[in-house]
Amino acid sequence: MDAQDEDAKWMLQVAGGDRAAFTRLFDRHQQRVVRFCHRFVGDASRAEELAQDVFIKLYRSASRYQQTARFQTFLFRVATNTCLNELRRPGRTIEKVEAPVEDDESPGALERAAGGETPDQALEAKDVEKALQRALSGMSDRERAAFTMCRFEGMAYRDIADALEATEAAVKSLIHRASLQVLKHLDALKAGAVPAGSAA
Amino acid sequence: MSEFEEDLTAYIDGELPPERVRALEAALERDPALRALEQRLRKSVDLVEALPLPQTSPALRRAVLAEISKPTFFERWFTLPRLLPFGVALAAGVTLLVWPREEAPGLDEEKLLLAQNLEVVEDLDLVDLGSAEDLDVVAQLHELEVTP
Numbered sequence: 001m002d003a004q005d006e007d008a009k010w011m012l013q014v015a016g017g018d019r020a021a022f023t024r025l026f027d028r029h030q031q032r033v034v035r036f037c038h039r040f041v042g043d044a045s046r047a048e049e050l051a052q053d054v055f056i057k058l059y060r061s062a063s064r065y066q067q068t069a070r071f072q073t074f075l076f077r078v079a080t081n082t083c084l085n086e087l088r089r090p091g092r093t094i095e096k097v098e099a100p101v102e103d104d105e106s107p108g109a110l111e112r113a114a115g116g117e118t119p120d121q122a123l124e125a126k127d128v129e130k131a132l133q134r135a136l137s138g139m140s141d142r143e144r145a146a147f148t149m150c151r152f153e154g155m156a157y158r159d160i161a162d163a164l165e166a167t168e169a170a171v172k173s174l175i176h177r178a179s180l181q182v183l184k185h186l187d188a189l190k191a192g193a194v195p196a197g198s199a200a
Numbered sequence: 201m202s203e204f205e206e207d208l209t210a211y212i213d214g215e216l217p218p219e220r221v222r223a224l225e226a227a228l229e230r231d232p233a234l235r236a237l238e239q240r241l242r243k244s245v246d247l248v249e250a251l252p253l254p255q256t257s258p259a260l261r262r263a264v265l266a267e268i269s270k271p272t273f274f275e276r277w278f279t280l281p282r283l284l285p286f287g288v289a290l291a292a293g294v295t296l297l298v299w300p301r302e303e304a305p306g307l308d309e310e311k312l313l314l315a316q317n318l319e320v321v322e323d324l325d326l327v328d329l330g331s332a333e334d335l336d337v338v339a340q341l342h343e344l345e346v347t348p
Contacts, residue, residue, distance in 0.1 A: 034256045048260050055264045128247045157215045176209040183244045
Protein backbone atom coordinates (compact mmCIF):
# COMPACT_ATOMS: atom_id res chain seq x y z
CA MET A 1 0.00 0.00 0.00
CA ASP A 2 1.53 3.35 -0.98
CA ALA A 3 1.50 6.40 1.26
CA GLN A 4 -1.45 7.98 -0.56
CA ASP A 5 -3.60 4.90 -0.10
CA GLU A 6 -2.54 4.68 3.51
CA ASP A 7 -3.43 8.34 4.07
CA ALA A 8 -6.86 7.78 2.56
CA LYS A 9 -7.41 4.71 4.73
CA TRP A 10 -6.36 6.59 7.87
CA MET A 11 -8.59 9.51 6.94
CA LEU A 12 -11.58 7.20 6.71
CA GLN A 13 -10.65 5.83 10.12
CA VAL A 14 -10.50 9.40 11.45
CA ALA A 15 -14.02 9.90 10.07
CA GLY A 16 -15.02 6.93 12.20
CA GLY A 17 -13.62 8.67 15.28
CA ASP A 18 -10.19 7.01 15.39
CA ARG A 19 -7.87 9.53 17.03
CA ALA A 20 -4.82 7.30 16.69
CA ALA A 21 -5.26 7.37 12.90
CA PHE A 22 -5.40 11.15 13.07
CA THR A 23 -2.15 11.22 15.06
CA ARG A 24 -0.46 9.16 12.36
CA LEU A 25 -1.69 11.54 9.66
CA PHE A 26 -0.58 14.53 11.69
CA ASP A 27 2.91 13.11 12.22
CA ARG A 28 3.29 12.36 8.54
CA HIS A 29 2.11 15.74 7.21
CA GLN A 30 2.71 18.37 9.89
CA GLN A 31 6.05 19.53 8.46
CA ARG A 32 4.55 20.05 5.03
CA VAL A 33 1.60 22.00 6.34
CA VAL A 34 3.74 24.25 8.54
CA ARG A 35 6.11 24.84 5.64
CA PHE A 36 3.25 25.70 3.30
CA CYS A 37 1.68 28.10 5.79
CA HIS A 38 5.08 29.66 6.49
CA ARG A 39 5.64 30.37 2.82
CA PHE A 40 2.09 31.59 2.43
CA VAL A 41 2.00 34.13 5.26
CA GLY A 42 5.73 34.70 5.63
CA ASP A 43 5.82 34.31 9.39
CA ALA A 44 6.92 31.22 11.34
CA SER A 45 4.81 31.68 14.48
CA ARG A 46 1.65 32.49 12.53
CA ALA A 47 2.41 29.48 10.36
CA GLU A 48 2.25 27.18 13.39
CA GLU A 49 -1.05 28.68 14.50
CA LEU A 50 -2.44 28.23 11.00
CA ALA A 51 -1.15 24.68 10.80
CA GLN A 52 -2.94 23.98 14.07
CA ASP A 53 -6.18 25.34 12.56
CA VAL A 54 -5.64 23.26 9.42
CA PHE A 55 -5.31 20.01 11.36
CA ILE A 56 -8.24 20.75 13.63
CA LYS A 57 -10.40 21.54 10.59
CA LEU A 58 -9.15 18.37 8.96
CA TYR A 59 -10.17 16.35 12.03
CA ARG A 60 -13.58 17.99 12.29
CA SER A 61 -14.31 17.70 8.55
CA ALA A 62 -13.12 14.10 8.25
CA SER A 63 -16.68 12.90 7.70
CA ARG A 64 -16.81 14.98 4.50
CA TYR A 65 -13.70 13.34 3.06
CA GLN A 66 -14.41 11.09 0.11
CA GLN A 67 -11.88 8.50 -0.88
CA THR A 68 -12.16 9.58 -4.51
CA ALA A 69 -10.19 12.73 -3.63
CA ARG A 70 -6.50 12.27 -2.98
CA PHE A 71 -5.74 12.97 0.65
CA GLN A 72 -2.90 15.34 -0.24
CA THR A 73 -5.25 17.39 -2.41
CA PHE A 74 -7.85 17.53 0.36
CA LEU A 75 -5.20 18.55 2.92
CA PHE A 76 -3.77 21.36 0.80
CA ARG A 77 -7.19 22.64 -0.14
CA VAL A 78 -7.95 23.01 3.57
CA ALA A 79 -4.52 24.60 4.11
CA THR A 80 -4.93 27.06 1.23
CA ASN A 81 -8.39 28.13 2.37
CA THR A 82 -7.20 28.54 5.95
CA CYS A 83 -4.30 30.75 4.85
CA LEU A 84 -6.50 32.79 2.49
CA ASN A 85 -9.07 33.34 5.25
CA GLU A 86 -6.27 34.46 7.55
CA LEU A 87 -5.02 37.00 5.02
CA ARG A 88 -8.56 38.30 4.41
CA ARG A 89 -9.02 39.13 8.08
CA PRO A 90 -8.70 42.85 8.79
CA GLY A 91 -5.14 43.82 9.59
CA ARG A 92 -3.71 40.48 8.47
CA THR A 93 -1.44 40.55 5.46
CA ILE A 94 1.47 38.56 4.21
CA GLU A 95 4.58 39.43 6.12
CA LYS A 96 6.49 41.93 4.02
CA VAL A 97 10.22 41.64 3.90
CA GLU A 98 11.21 45.21 4.51
CA ALA A 99 14.96 44.90 4.89
CA PRO A 100 16.61 45.93 1.64
CA VAL A 101 19.20 43.74 0.04
CA GLU A 102 21.77 46.44 0.69
CA ASP A 103 21.57 45.88 4.44
CA ASP A 104 24.62 43.70 4.04
CA GLU A 105 27.85 45.60 4.26
CA SER A 106 28.22 45.49 0.52
CA PRO A 107 26.89 43.55 -2.44
CA GLY A 108 30.20 41.73 -2.31
CA ALA A 109 29.13 40.16 0.98
CA LEU A 110 26.99 37.85 -1.09
CA GLU A 111 30.08 36.31 -2.53
CA ARG A 112 32.00 33.75 -0.62
CA ALA A 113 35.61 34.36 0.20
CA ALA A 114 36.74 31.40 -1.84
CA GLY A 115 37.60 32.50 -5.36
CA GLY A 116 36.41 31.09 -8.63
CA GLU A 117 32.71 31.04 -7.76
CA THR A 118 30.15 32.64 -9.99
CA PRO A 119 27.73 35.07 -8.36
CA ASP A 120 25.01 32.37 -8.54
CA GLN A 121 27.11 29.96 -6.56
CA ALA A 122 28.09 32.71 -4.15
CA LEU A 123 24.55 33.45 -3.04
CA GLU A 124 24.08 32.47 0.54
CA ALA A 125 20.99 30.73 1.81
CA LYS A 126 19.89 33.66 3.96
CA ASP A 127 20.04 35.97 0.97
CA VAL A 128 18.16 33.56 -1.23
CA GLU A 129 15.62 33.27 1.56
CA LYS A 130 15.28 37.04 1.68
CA ALA A 131 14.85 37.31 -2.08
CA LEU A 132 12.33 34.48 -1.99
CA GLN A 133 10.32 36.12 0.79
CA ARG A 134 10.29 39.36 -1.10
CA ALA A 135 9.12 37.61 -4.26
CA LEU A 136 6.44 35.65 -2.38
CA SER A 137 5.07 38.81 -0.80
CA GLY A 138 4.67 40.33 -4.27
CA MET A 139 2.78 37.37 -5.73
CA SER A 140 -0.97 36.98 -5.96
CA ASP A 141 -2.48 34.53 -3.48
CA ARG A 142 -2.98 31.89 -6.14
CA GLU A 143 0.52 32.32 -7.55
CA ARG A 144 1.96 31.97 -4.07
CA ALA A 145 -0.14 28.90 -3.29
CA ALA A 146 0.69 27.18 -6.58
CA PHE A 147 4.39 28.06 -6.39
CA THR A 148 4.68 26.87 -2.78
CA MET A 149 2.94 23.55 -3.45
CA CYS A 150 5.13 22.96 -6.49
CA ARG A 151 8.51 24.14 -5.31
CA PHE A 152 8.47 23.14 -1.63
CA GLU A 153 6.03 20.24 -1.52
CA GLY A 154 6.95 18.74 -4.86
CA MET A 155 3.31 18.41 -5.88
CA ALA A 156 2.40 17.63 -9.48
CA TYR A 157 0.61 20.34 -11.46
CA ARG A 158 -2.47 18.11 -11.66
CA ASP A 159 -2.69 17.83 -7.85
CA ILE A 160 -2.12 21.56 -7.44
CA ALA A 161 -4.91 22.18 -9.92
CA ASP A 162 -7.21 19.95 -7.85
CA ALA A 163 -6.26 21.69 -4.62
CA LEU A 164 -6.84 25.14 -6.11
CA GLU A 165 -9.87 24.05 -8.14
CA ALA A 166 -8.18 25.36 -11.28
CA THR A 167 -7.11 23.90 -14.62
CA GLU A 168 -3.63 22.50 -15.15
CA ALA A 169 -3.03 25.19 -17.79
CA ALA A 170 -3.86 27.88 -15.23
CA VAL A 171 -1.51 26.28 -12.70
CA LYS A 172 1.28 26.12 -15.28
CA SER A 173 0.84 29.82 -15.91
CA LEU A 174 0.66 30.69 -12.18
CA ILE A 175 3.86 28.79 -11.44
CA HIS A 176 5.70 30.28 -14.36
CA ARG A 177 4.77 33.85 -13.41
CA ALA A 178 5.75 33.16 -9.80
CA SER A 179 9.06 31.64 -10.91
CA LEU A 180 9.84 34.73 -13.00
CA GLN A 181 9.24 36.90 -9.93
CA VAL A 182 11.66 34.81 -7.88
CA LEU A 183 14.19 35.04 -10.68
CA LYS A 184 13.77 38.81 -10.81
CA HIS A 185 14.47 39.12 -7.07
CA LEU A 186 17.45 36.79 -7.24
CA ASP A 187 18.86 38.82 -10.12
CA ALA A 188 18.33 41.98 -8.08
CA LEU A 189 20.07 40.36 -5.15
CA LYS A 190 23.09 39.61 -7.31
CA ALA A 191 23.03 43.11 -8.69
CA GLY A 192 22.68 44.56 -5.18
CA ALA A 193 19.38 46.28 -5.89
CA VAL A 194 15.72 45.84 -5.09
CA PRO A 195 13.60 45.46 -8.23
CA ALA A 196 10.88 47.95 -8.96
CA GLY A 197 7.44 46.91 -7.73
CA SER A 198 8.89 44.76 -4.99
CA ALA A 199 7.36 44.68 -1.54
CA ALA A 200 10.41 46.11 0.12
CA MET B 201 10.11 36.72 -26.02
CA SER B 202 9.39 33.44 -27.72
CA GLU B 203 5.98 31.78 -27.71
CA PHE B 204 7.71 29.02 -25.74
CA GLU B 205 8.61 31.19 -22.78
CA GLU B 206 5.46 30.16 -20.88
CA ASP B 207 6.55 26.53 -21.19
CA LEU B 208 9.97 26.97 -19.60
CA THR B 209 9.03 26.42 -15.94
CA ALA B 210 6.80 23.45 -16.76
CA TYR B 211 9.70 22.06 -18.81
CA ILE B 212 12.10 22.43 -15.86
CA ASP B 213 9.50 20.82 -13.58
CA GLY B 214 9.05 17.88 -15.98
CA GLU B 215 5.40 18.77 -16.48
CA LEU B 216 5.40 19.43 -20.21
CA PRO B 217 3.79 16.89 -22.58
CA PRO B 218 6.35 15.05 -24.80
CA GLU B 219 5.33 16.71 -28.05
CA ARG B 220 5.66 20.14 -26.44
CA VAL B 221 9.05 19.17 -24.99
CA ARG B 222 10.30 18.34 -28.50
CA ALA B 223 9.07 21.66 -29.86
CA LEU B 224 10.58 23.60 -26.96
CA GLU B 225 13.94 21.85 -27.23
CA ALA B 226 14.07 22.75 -30.89
CA ALA B 227 13.29 26.36 -29.99
CA LEU B 228 16.03 26.34 -27.33
CA GLU B 229 18.51 25.24 -29.99
CA ARG B 230 17.51 28.14 -32.22
CA ASP B 231 16.97 30.92 -29.66
CA PRO B 232 19.92 31.92 -27.40
CA ALA B 233 17.78 34.36 -25.35
CA LEU B 234 15.27 31.61 -24.59
CA ARG B 235 18.14 29.28 -23.71
CA ALA B 236 19.65 31.86 -21.34
CA LEU B 237 16.32 32.37 -19.60
CA GLU B 238 15.87 28.63 -19.25
CA GLN B 239 19.28 28.34 -17.58
CA ARG B 240 18.61 31.23 -15.20
CA LEU B 241 15.23 29.80 -14.26
CA ARG B 242 16.76 26.37 -13.67
CA LYS B 243 19.42 27.86 -11.36
CA SER B 244 16.82 29.82 -9.41
CA VAL B 245 14.77 26.66 -8.93
CA ASP B 246 17.87 24.85 -7.65
CA LEU B 247 18.68 27.70 -5.23
CA VAL B 248 15.15 27.87 -3.84
CA GLU B 249 14.79 24.12 -3.51
CA ALA B 250 18.11 23.92 -1.65
CA LEU B 251 16.89 26.23 1.12
CA PRO B 252 16.80 24.69 4.59
CA LEU B 253 13.36 23.59 5.64
CA PRO B 254 11.73 25.21 8.67
CA GLN B 255 11.25 22.86 11.61
CA THR B 256 8.07 22.54 13.59
CA SER B 257 8.01 22.86 17.34
CA PRO B 258 6.81 20.03 19.61
CA ALA B 259 4.28 22.52 20.99
CA LEU B 260 2.29 22.25 17.78
CA ARG B 261 1.80 18.51 18.18
CA ARG B 262 0.78 18.92 21.82
CA ALA B 263 -1.65 21.72 20.98
CA VAL B 264 -3.33 19.87 18.12
CA LEU B 265 -3.67 16.57 19.95
CA ALA B 266 -5.00 18.35 23.06
CA GLU B 267 -7.54 20.23 20.96
CA ILE B 268 -8.95 17.15 19.26
CA SER B 269 -9.15 15.33 22.58
CA LYS B 270 -11.49 17.98 23.96
CA PRO B 271 -15.09 16.85 23.87
CA THR B 272 -17.22 18.62 21.31
CA PHE B 273 -20.22 20.71 22.32
CA PHE B 274 -22.45 17.70 21.71
CA GLU B 275 -20.22 15.37 23.70
CA ARG B 276 -19.94 17.93 26.52
CA TRP B 277 -23.64 18.53 26.92
CA PHE B 278 -25.21 15.24 26.01
CA THR B 279 -23.62 13.10 28.71
CA LEU B 280 -25.54 10.81 31.09
CA PRO B 281 -24.94 12.86 34.28
CA ARG B 282 -26.19 16.02 32.53
CA LEU B 283 -29.13 14.33 30.89
CA LEU B 284 -30.26 12.36 33.97
CA PRO B 285 -32.12 15.21 35.77
CA PHE B 286 -33.84 16.20 32.51
CA GLY B 287 -34.77 12.58 31.89
CA VAL B 288 -36.19 12.15 35.36
CA ALA B 289 -38.19 15.39 35.11
CA LEU B 290 -39.52 14.41 31.69
CA ALA B 291 -40.52 10.94 32.88
CA ALA B 292 -42.31 12.46 35.87
CA GLY B 293 -44.20 14.90 33.65
CA VAL B 294 -45.28 12.19 31.25
CA THR B 295 -46.35 9.97 34.13
CA LEU B 296 -48.50 12.74 35.56
CA LEU B 297 -50.13 13.31 32.20
CA VAL B 298 -51.02 9.71 31.48
CA TRP B 299 -51.70 8.39 35.03
CA PRO B 300 -55.38 7.22 35.29
CA ARG B 301 -57.05 9.66 37.67
CA GLU B 302 -59.81 8.54 40.12
CA GLU B 303 -62.97 10.36 39.19
CA ALA B 304 -64.10 12.84 41.84
CA PRO B 305 -67.47 11.93 43.26
CA GLY B 306 -69.84 13.77 41.00
CA LEU B 307 -73.24 15.16 41.79
CA ASP B 308 -75.61 14.17 39.09
CA GLU B 309 -78.50 16.48 38.17
CA GLU B 310 -81.22 14.32 39.73
CA LYS B 311 -79.54 14.26 43.12
CA LEU B 312 -78.88 17.99 42.93
CA LEU B 313 -82.59 18.67 42.23
CA LEU B 314 -83.52 16.46 45.14
CA ALA B 315 -81.22 18.35 47.44
CA GLN B 316 -82.66 21.69 46.32
CA ASN B 317 -86.19 20.53 46.90
CA LEU B 318 -85.58 18.52 50.00
CA GLU B 319 -88.06 20.57 51.98
CA VAL B 320 -90.91 19.87 49.55
CA VAL B 321 -90.11 16.20 49.44
CA GLU B 322 -90.22 16.01 53.23
CA ASP B 323 -93.61 17.69 53.18
CA LEU B 324 -94.91 15.22 50.60
CA ASP B 325 -93.59 12.36 52.68
CA LEU B 326 -95.37 13.76 55.67
CA VAL B 327 -98.74 13.62 53.90
CA ASP B 328 -97.81 10.26 52.47
CA LEU B 329 -97.95 11.25 48.83
CA GLY B 330 -95.74 8.74 47.13
CA SER B 331 -97.13 7.99 43.70
CA ALA B 332 -97.04 10.02 40.50
CA GLU B 333 -100.82 10.28 40.52
CA ASP B 334 -100.82 11.84 43.97
CA LEU B 335 -98.32 14.38 42.75
CA ASP B 336 -100.60 15.20 39.81
CA VAL B 337 -103.46 15.82 42.18
CA VAL B 338 -101.27 18.14 44.21
CA ALA B 339 -100.26 19.94 41.04
CA GLN B 340 -103.90 20.47 40.04
CA LEU B 341 -105.14 21.43 43.50
CA HIS B 342 -105.85 24.97 42.41
CA GLU B 343 -108.50 23.73 39.99
CA LEU B 344 -110.40 22.15 42.90
CA GLU B 345 -110.48 25.35 44.80
CA VAL B 346 -113.92 26.87 44.68
CA THR B 347 -114.02 30.54 44.07
CA PRO B 348 -116.79 32.33 46.05
